[in-house]
Amino acid sequence: xxxxxxxxxxxxxxxxxxxxxxxxxxxxxxxxxxxxxxxxxxxxxxxxxxxxxxxxxxxxxxxxxxxxxxxxxxxxxxxxxxxxxxxxxxxxxxxxxxxxxxxxxxxxxxxxxxxxxxxxxxxxxxxxxxxxxxxxxxxxxxxxxxxxxxxxxxxxxxxxxxxxxxxxxxxxxxxxxxxxxxxxxxxxxxxxxxxxxxxxxxxxxxxxxxxxxxxxxxxxxxx
Amino acid sequence: xxxxxxxxxxxxxxxxxxxxxxxxxxxxxxxxxxxxxxxxxxxxxxxxxxxxxxxxxxxxxxxxxxxxxxxxxxxxxxxxxxxxxxxxxxxxxxxxxxxxxxxxxxxxxxxxxxxxxxxxxxxxxxxxxxxxxxxxxxxxxxxxxxxxxxxxxxxxxxxxxxxxxxxxxxxxxxxxxxxxxxxxxxxxxxxxxxxxxxxxxxxxxxxxxxxxxxxxxxxxxxxxxxxxxxxxxxxxxxxxxxxxxxxxxxxxxxxxxxxxxxxxxxxxxxxxxxxxxxxxxxxxxxxxxxxxxxxxxxxxxxxxxxxxxxxxxxxxxxxxxxxxxxxxxxxxxxxxxxxxxxxxxxxxxxxxxxxxxxxxxxxxxxxxxxxxxxxxxxxxxxxxxxxxxxxxxxxxxxxxxxxxxxxxxxxxxxxxxxxxxxxxxxxxxxxxxxxxxxxxxxxxxxxxxxxxxxxxxxxxxxxxxxxxxxxxxxxxxxxxxxxxxxxxxxxxxxxxxxxxxxxxxxxxxxxxxxx
Numbered sequence: 001x002x003x004x005x006x007x008x009x010x011x012x013x014x015x016x017x018x019x020x021x022x023x024x025x026x027x028x029x030x031x032x033x034x035x036x037x038x039x040x041x042x043x044x045x046x047x048x049x050x051x052x053x054x055x056x057x058x059x060x061x062x063x064x065x066x067x068x069x070x071x072x073x074x075x076x077x078x079x080x081x082x083x084x085x086x087x088x089x090x091x092x093x094x095x096x097x098x099x100x101x102x103x104x105x106x107x108x109x110x111x112x113x114x115x116x117x118x119x120x121x122x123x124x125x126x127x128x129x130x131x132x133x134x135x136x137x138x139x140x141x142x143x144x145x146x147x148x149x150x151x152x153x154x155x156x157x158x159x160x161x162x163x164x165x166x167x168x169x170x171x172x173x174x175x176x177x178x179x180x181x182x183x184x185x186x187x188x189x190x191x192x193x194x195x196x197x198x199x200x201x202x203x204x205x206x207x208x209x210x211x212x213x214x215x216x217x218x219x220x221x222x223x
Numbered sequence: 224x225x226x227x228x229x230x231x232x233x234x235x236x237x238x239x240x241x242x243x244x245x246x247x248x249x250x251x252x253x254x255x256x257x258x259x260x261x262x263x264x265x266x267x268x269x270x271x272x273x274x275x276x277x278x279x280x281x282x283x284x285x286x287x288x289x290x291x292x293x294x295x296x297x298x299x300x301x302x303x304x305x306x307x308x309x310x311x312x313x314x315x316x317x318x319x320x321x322x323x324x325x326x327x328x329x330x331x332x333x334x335x336x337x338x339x340x341x342x343x344x345x346x347x348x349x350x351x352x353x354x355x356x357x358x359x360x361x362x363x364x365x366x367x368x369x370x371x372x373x374x375x376x377x378x379x380x381x382x383x384x385x386x387x388x389x390x391x392x393x394x395x396x397x398x399x400x401x402x403x404x405x406x407x408x409x410x411x412x413x414x415x416x417x418x419x420x421x422x423x424x425x426x427x428x429x430x431x432x433x434x435x436x437x438x439x440x441x442x443x444x445x446x447x448x449x450x451x452x453x454x455x456x457x458x459x460x461x462x463x464x465x466x467x468x469x470x471x472x473x474x475x476x477x478x479x480x481x482x483x484x485x486x487x488x489x490x491x492x493x494x495x496x497x498x499x500x501x502x503x504x505x506x507x508x509x510x511x512x513x514x515x516x517x518x519x520x521x522x523x524x525x526x527x528x529x530x531x532x533x534x535x536x537x538x539x540x541x542x543x544x545x546x547x548x549x550x551x552x553x554x555x556x557x558x559x560x561x562x563x564x565x566x567x568x569x570x571x572x573x574x575x576x577x578x579x580x581x582x583x584x585x586x587x588x589x590x591x592x593x594x595x596x597x598x599x600x601x602x603x604x605x606x607x608x609x610x611x612x613x614x615x616x617x618x619x620x621x622x623x624x625x626x627x628x629x630x631x632x633x634x635x636x637x638x639x640x641x642x643x644x645x646x647x648x649x650x651x652x653x654x655x656x657x658x659x660x661x662x663x664x665x666x667x668x669x670x671x672x673x674x675x676x677x678x679x680x681x682x683x684x685x686x687x688x689x690x691x692x693x694x695x696x697x698x699x700x701x702x703x704x705x706x707x708x709x710x711x712x713x714x715x716x717x718x719x720x721x722x723x724x725x726x727x728x729x730x731x732x733x734x735x736x737x738x
């Protein structure tokens with residue numbers, strides 16, 4: 001759905017994603033009338049709530065997903081092209097890289113992963129609740145940016161993102177353990193996001209300034 | 224240094240230089256943009272900086288404006304040495320630059336643009352009446368009439384340029400630098416601009432004018448300083464010099480002397496043929512045939528369609544009409560991806576369009592060869608490294624390792640990587656759009672050798688260039704474009720600077736030299 005919106009029409013990817021998120025959330029509320037859905041089968045509960053070899057299932061799933069995506073990033077053409085299209089769309093096009101197909105594939109993959117996360121969550125809570133996912137979109141952005149991914153595209157790694165997510169998780173957990181009220185936790189998250197993005201912008205400007213110098217050297221005449 | 228002494232002597236009106244630079248050197252990475260350049264400008268003179276692309280004109284101007292700090296060299300203002308020149312000092316002295324990329328704000332009106340940054344206010348409220356009055360006064364000073372309420376975005380380039388001059392005039396202005404102001408102006412607009420520039424001269428302002436259109440330079444300038452490879456060749460009085468003497472100074476003999484290899488002998492099979500190509504906006508009927516093993520040069524003035532031709536052949540821009548034939552079969556590359564599978568490769572005009580600066584040399588080289596290194600979508604790391612190393616070795620790319628990020632390479636080496644990207648997939652038809660723009664002379668020669676070598680190995684090259692001596696030295700034949708049309712193909716004895724220029728400027732052959 002997001003792919004359909006963002007790829008051919010060029011709608012900003014974050015906006016497209018937020019738009020469909022609200023449509024989906026609203027639809028869910030319409031369907032359930034805002035009431036939580038209970039009574040899921042035990043097997044379904046075991047998926048998110050159980051454990052294997054003493055390791056909770058969600059952790060196992062996370063490990064599998066991370067390994068899969070790191071491999072995707074490192075060893076496949078899709079991973080390579082994802083970075084290429086993000087960092088220089090024009091150069092990618094002129095190299096014959098199928099940019100739109102790559103972008104669409106990435107949207108589908110992210111959508112699938114979001115779906116998987118939803119299944120895990122409802123299984124762990126053994127119920128379907130409308131509001132459990134509220135604010136996750138924000139956490140995801142914070143985690144990604146903290147992990148070094150550029151919102152402008154072309155930069156970032158799966159490993160970095162995992163670290164970003166861990167920082168967010170540890171931060172939330174730590175604040176909980178310290179007994180910080182949840183309202184303040186929200187404030188803290190906002191501060192962390194702005195700091196992270198601010199740092200990103202700052203470093204990028206320095207890099208751009210350096211690049212400009214180098215570029216002037218490259219052409220060093222009239223353009 | 225001799226040049227700078229001559230320059231100061233050359234001010235005949237007895238006025239001493241306002242701004243003088245001596246022995247300015249500025250290098251970025253491996254490239255020496257300025258190599259001991261000297262320059263002096265006097266109040267009330269129009270002084271042109273002349274030189275080919277990459278001669279160092281823009282860099283020198285940026286030094287004057289304090290945008291770039293030189294590594295070495297001295298700057299004098301009214302014969303007093305400045306210990307440093309940064310943007311704020313330059314501004315205080317009254318040195319202003321009007322860049323090619325104009326900085327008018329599209330959504331503001333003419334009056335608002337003229338006042339931009341120095342709006343008359345009281346208690347933070349803009350005094351609109353005064354703003355309009357000042358704007359009208361500024362335009363009158365320039366001797367032009369523009370509707371004060373029109374949005375700048377609706378104006379022509381020439382009109383926006385006038386706004387920028389007006390803006391500069393409102394502050395303290397002693398030296399006005401214009402970087403190729405006539406590049407996209409029509410004849411009448413150029414005349415008007417020159418009128419304005421002359422009136423500035425009368426007002427005692429020093430005007431530094433950058434251009435490489437010789438006729439214009441001869442018309443407007445009092446003096447001309449020629450730069451080449453970051454050095455000042457000479458400063459001469461425009462009246463006492465001929466344009467051919469200026470060309471000689473600009474071009475030098477370095478390239479022709481440095482490149483005396485035997486031209487290859489192309490085969491007889493046509494590998495790429497264009498029949499009456501048109502695009503929506505620029506191409507107006509381009510036809511040619513490219514033979515196996517041939518280097519076909521493409522020359523034309525700015526706006527003649529060189530870049531559009533390269534992009535259209537490669538499927539990057541849509542053709543409105545015409546046919547492209549590869550090996551005698553009609554093909555219609557609808558995208559670069561298709562063109563690539565027909566054995567074509569494109570080295571685009573601007574390097575930012577062809578490189579991934581953050582990615583490694585290896586990743587850049589293999590960026591067009593996904594099908595070779597990853598047959599089933601899984602990258603064969605070993606094969607990729609082997610192929611990339613081979614390309615780096617054979618092209619002599621100077622890099623510490625193939626894992627170094629591309630941006631750490633010099634311009635010439637980056638360009639070799641772009642070429643290498645197509646050699647990795649053994650492209651037989653290389654389309655190169657000004658491949659040596661902005662690389663230093665040494666790297667240029669290497670690139671020429673590489674291009675020659677590819678044609679000996681059976682590849683065919685369509686190479687456009689903004690530097691004619693380069694094409695004369697390397698190409699087997701030269702295709703000349705004029706206003707989007709192919710107006711002739713010159714070869715052999717007829718392939719001279721005079722004939723090519725004549726065709727490019729007028730669109731008709733000089734004495735039946737074209738075939």
